[in-house]
Amino acid sequence: MKPTIAKEPSMLRQKDMVAGHYHKLGTAAERGQKVAYTFVPGNLTELMLSFDLLPVYPEINALQNAMRKLSGDYIAEAERAGHSEDVCTYVKCDIGMMLKGNTGPTGEKMPPPDVLLLSYTGCFTFMKWFELLREKYRCPTAMLHVPYMPDGVVTKESRDYVVKQLKDVIIPALEKSSGKKYDEERLREMLKLSAKAEDDLVTVLESAKHRPSPIDSYFGGVYYIGPLFTAFRGTQDAVDYYRELREEVEGRMQRGEGPITPEGQVSDERFRLVVEGPPNWTHFREFWKMFHDEGAVVVASTYTKVGGLYDRGFRHDPDRPLESLAEYCLGCYTNLGLPRRVELISEYIRDYQADGFVINSVKSCDSFSSGQLVMLREIEKRTGLAGAFIETDLVDPRYFSPANVRTRLESYFQMLAQKREGALAR
Amino acid sequence: MTTLEPLIERCRELVDDLELTSVKHWKAAHPRGIAIGYLPIYAPREIVHAAGGLPVGVVGAGEELEIVRGDACFQSYICHLPRSVIELALTGRLDVLEGMIFPSTCDVIRNLSGIWKLSFPGKWVHYLDLPQNFEPELGGVFYRRILLEMYSELCAFTGQQPDLERLRASIALFNENRRLVSQLYAARAAEPWKFGALESYLVLRAGLVLPVEEHSAILREYLAGCALRETRPLDNARIALRGAFCEQPPLALIQTLERAGCYVVEDDFLPMLRWPEGDVSEQGDPLGALVSAWLDTPCEAASRYVKDVDQKGCTLVASTRQTKAEGVIFATPSFCDPALLDRPMMQAALTKAGIAFTSFKYAENTGQMQPIREQAGTFADSIKLWGEA
Numbered sequence: 055m056k057p058t059i060a061k062e063p064s065m066l067r068q069k070d071m072v073a074g075h076y077h078k079l080g081t082a083a084e085r086g087q088k089v090a091y092t093f094v095p096g097n098l099t100e101l102m103l104s105f106d107l108l109p110v111y112p113e114i115n116a117l118q119n120a121m122r123k124l125s126g127d128y129i130a131e132a133e134r135a136g137h138s139e140d141v142c143t144y145v146k147c148d149i150g151m152m153l154k155g156n157t158g159p160t161g162e163k164m165p166p167p168d169v170l171l172l173s174y175t176g177c178f179t180f181m182k183w184f185e186l187l188r189e190k191y192r193c194p195t196a197m198l199h200v201p202y203m204p205d206g207v208v209t210k211e212s213r214d215y216v217v218k219q220l221k222d223v224i225i226p227a228l229e230k231s232s233g234k235k236y237d238e239e240r241l242r243e244m245l246k247l248s249a250k251a252e253d254d255l256v257t258v259l260e261s262a263k264h265r266p267s268p269i270d271s272y273f274g275g276v277y278y279i280g281p282l283f284t285a286f287r288g289t290q291d292a293v294d295y296y297r298e299l300r301e302e303v304e305g306r307m308q309r310g311e312g313p314i315t316p317e318g319q320v321s322d323e324r325f326r327l328v329v330e331g332p333p334n335w336t337h338f339r340e341f342w343k344m345f346h347d348e349g350a351v352v353v354a355s356t357y358t359k360v361g362g363l364y365d366r367g368f369r370h371d372p373d374r375p376l377e378s379l380a381e382y383c384l385g386c387y388t389n390l391g392l393p394r395r396v397e398l399i400s401e402y403i404r405d406y407q408a409d410g411f412v413i414n415s416v417k418s419c420d421s422f423s424s425g426q427l428v429m430l431r432e433i434e435k436r437t438g439l440a441g442a443f444i445e446t447d448l449v450d451p452r453y454f455s456p457a458n459v460r461t462r463l464e465s466y467f468q469m470l471a472q473k474r475e476g477a478l479a480r
Numbered sequence: 481m482t483t484l485e486p487l488i489e490r491c492r493e494l495v496d497d498l499e500l501t502s503v504k505h506w507k508a509a510h511p512r513g514i515a516i517g518y519l520p521i522y523a524p525r526e527i528v529h530a531a532g533g534l535p536v537g538v539v540g541a542g543e544e545l546e547i548v549r550g551d552a553c554f555q556s557y558i559c560h561l562p563r564s565v566i567e568l569a570l571t572g573r574l575d576v577l578e579g580m581i582f583p584s585t586c587d588v589i590r591n592l593s594g595i596w597k598l599s600f601p602g603k604w605v606h607y608l609d610l611p612q613n614f615e616p617e618l619g620g621v622f623y624r625r626i627l628l629e630m631y632s633e634l635c636a637f638t639g640q641q642p643d644l645e646r647l648r649a650s651i652a653l654f655n656e657n658r659r660l661v662s663q664l665y666a667a668r669a670a671e672p673w674k675f676g677a678l679e680s681y682l683v684l685r686a687g688l689v690l691p692v693e694e695h696s697a698i699l700r701e702y703l704a705g706c707a708l709r710e711t712r713p714l715d716n717a718r719i720a721l722r723g724a725f726c727e728q729p730p731l732a733l734i735q736t737l738e739r740a741g742c743y744v745v746e747d748d749f750l751p752m753l754r755w756p757e758g759d760v761s762e763q764g765d766p767l768g769a770l771v772s773a774w775l776d777t778p779c780e781a782a783s784r785y786v787k788d789v790d791q792k793g794c795t796l797v798a799s800t801r802q803t804k805a806e807g808v809i810f811a812t813p814s815f816c817d818p819a820l821l822d823r824p825m826m827q828a829a830l831t832k833a834g835i836a837f838t839s840f841k842y843a844e845n846t847g848q849m850q851p852i853r854e855q856a857g858t859f860a861d862s863i864k865l866w867g868e869a
Contacts (some may be wrong), residue, residue, distance in 0.1 A: 131804060136827065138823070140557070140817075142560075170786075178590075182782070185792065185821075186787075186821065189825055197612060197787070198621065199785075204607040211625055218617075222615070223613070223618070275703075372785065391593070392598060393594055396598065420587035420817055424554065424562070424587055425556075425591040425592070425630040427553050427555065428598060429690065468488065
């Protein structure tokens with residue numbers, strides 16, 4: 055008999071939302087709806103939705119395919135077509151899916167893009183990715199150059215540069231692709247809804263400061279950020295989802311309950327951790343179980359900030375629509391310099407009273423991974439806590455070695471337990 | 481007949497000298513001068529020069545340096561260049577540099593700027609965000625501000641006031657240098673039997689550590705000396721090499737290509753010496769001239785966005801034809817995301833143009849050349865046997 059997977063009601067709601075979105079995409083052509091492909095970090099979802107453009111996020115397709123065990127074949131297909139084994143597997147999964155007929159993760163055919171909105175926040179690979187897709191689809195590409203913030207502070211000059219590009223390049227391109235005029239009032243309304251949902255997301259994420267934490271902010275966190283980081287930001291659906299999620303989490307917190315995992319509820323929170331880096335998607339459940347088995351709960355993570363540092367005060371602002379969209383693009387986690395990333399993780403460790411931190415270094419993502427070993431040592435120095443370093447990949451099943459990952463994690467948890475016992479003995 | 485051996489030997493010593501002795505000598509002779517390092521693939525050296533500084537290209541440590549600390553900073557799937565650069569820094573070999581410029585070449589170099597800030601808190605670090613929007617009123621305005629900021633900060637180091645006349649004079653010097661570099665490429669494409677790929681690479685690469693005036697003098701001497709050579713052409717294949725714009729190949733690899741029967745008539749090594757293509761205007765606002773040169777240059781690289789889909793690969797095809805290369809070798813550093821992601825598009829453009837190509841990967845410390853020699857040799861033979869030329 056297939057084991058039952060524990061799910062929160064909000065997860066079921068989200069599942070329906072995602073399925074609905076893929077169905078909309080599958081039927082976009084027959085309904086005459088235009089489609090824009092774009093990337094998650096620094097996305098301009100409200101702006102696209104204000105033109106009635108239906109967004110597609112290729113990274114989301116890739117990770118959904120990985121969770122459904124489809125990514126290995128797609129990557130192999132891309133490599134057969136000449137793509138190097140060394141490069142980002144999100145890209146190859148997407149290219150492979152395209153080469154194999156562009157059937158989306160839910161089995162419905164993905165529509166070709168009417169426009170590629172290339173806002174390459176925090177990742178150079180995005181640029182190459184859409185250059186590759188552009189070769190295939192031959193559709194218009196709107197490029198938004200989002201400057202990197204090496205000091206971790208969004209500067210006025212960079213914001214002005216992005217705003218001017220939005221006005222002069224992006225909006226005209228979206229007007230042309232959608233056949234609709236820019237409607238700032240509509241955008242403001244959407245941004246109002248975004249801010250409401252963002253408030254609730256922050257409450258959910260910060261609930262992990264409570265002991266025991268009612269959420270897992272990494273494995274569970276990827277579900278919590280899903281709607282807000284993708285196609286639903288700026289919609290009533292997202293507002294409703296986050297209200298329900300918030301109530302659910304607050305309920306668990308009041309009852310003193312731990313997070314829900316696929317294996318059931320965590321009833322004994324042994325370790326509180328901060329995690330840096332994206333999760334592995336091909337063995338997501340197995341990976342999560344390694345933490346669950348040890349009573350390890352992730353109380354804060356950086357991956358849940360790739361689509362915005364809402365917990366540091368950012369909100370989409372209907373009174374400054376383009377300015378706040380620009381600040382959003384500029385302020386996403388991977389667009390910030392390493393010193394700020396180190397500072398943020400150190401703050402999380404302190405604010406969430408973490409026992410330690412884990413860096414999941416993924417082969418595919420230089421933007422995240424390059425420099426993480428230096429970050430590890432710097433965070434250890436600043437916090438006095440030892441960190442764990444594990445290596446996996448995003449969507450390439452060949453790079454997830456369960457035995458190695460488990461051994462490293464188990465050793466780390468043993469070390470944390472011994473340190474705790476030693477401290478108690480003293 | 482003149483002999484170029486001493487000149488080439490000197491260039492070789494400069495390339496091999498990981499202690500940057502020539503930079504130390506320059507600083508001894510210029511007590512108020514500063515040395516500023518820059519990583520691939522492009523930095524406006526004129527700005528450093530005008531501020532009274534010596535721009536120093538830092539392109540890794542090649543095959544000679546044993547990497548110990550660098551490997552503790554980077555995972556196995558990150559390219560080799562950053563680990564050797566950090567090794568150089570952590571072993572004190574870059575102490576002579578007051579600061580570093582990290583251009584927006586890729587995520588790895590970008591994050592290296594952060595590593596620098598964390599590891600060397602007293603050093604000047606500038607992340608050079610080259611615009612990917614090429615409209616003067618957008619990317620141009622953004623880039624001008626960056627250049628002005630960089631110029632002002634560097635002048636503060638040397639106690640100078642930013643001076644546009646001095647900047648214009650620097651532009652003129654680097655224009656001259658770029659013209660000589662272009663002459664070298666053109667002469668080598670015309671008569672590759674007179675210009676060895678390895679020796680011309682050494683002569684070019686010496687320019688990363690020398691004052692521009694001195695490098696220009698070397699280029700002049702080399703060009704004049706090679707013109708007098710009476711070398712006879714061999715029945716080699718003329719190839720263009722692509723993909724080595726950042727992490728440099730080991731010198732032995734370039735030599736291996738020559739020994740495999742290839743005349744390297746075009747390459748993308750060291751773009752910092754060739755970009756922007758053509759002169760930077762010496763009239764009007766010099767900062768504006770540097771901006772326009774970047775926005776308008778036809779130079780194509782994997783880290784520079786190509787706005788028009790139909791232009792993708794065009795410069796590679798054009799330069800291959802212009803230099804009469806009979807085929808292209810993609811020599812790409814392992815784990816170089818920009819080059820490796822770009823390669824299928826470049827290959828598609830070559831296929832459309834009917835130009836043969838082959839590809840392999842290397843690291844700056846690759847030691848085993850036999851497989852590369854066999855592959856390059858087979859490619860050269862196939863061009864000679866079955867090519868149209």
